[in-house]
Amino acid sequence: MPRPNKAIRRQKINAAIAWKKGDRKEAWTLWDKADKARKELQAKKLPKKPEPEAEAETSTPDAGGA
Numbered sequence: 001m002p003r004p005n006k007a008i009r010r011q012k013i014n015a016a017i018a019w020k021k022g023d024r025k026e027a028w029t030l031w032d033k034a035d036k037a038r039k040e041l042q043a044k045k046l047p048k049k050p051e052p053e054a055e056a057e058t059s060t061p062d063a064g065g066a
Contacts, residue, residue, distance in 0.1 A: 006063040008041065014030050015028075015030035018030060018040055
């Protein structure tokens with residue numbers, strides 16, 4: 001199986017070929033699949049962020065400690 005980036009690139013190339021041949025509907029579906037795959041791949045590469053609730057609780061200082 002090819003690397004994910006190469007597979008996505010190939011999907012975009014196939015969409016462009018379909019567009020040039022005049023098959024606009026097929027080109028849109030191919031492009032949409034490539035776009036979804038690209039977004040999923042990029043989401044996997046991003047670091048996980050902590051939940052906002054836990055972050056807000058730890059950042060508030062204690063008022064009774066003084």
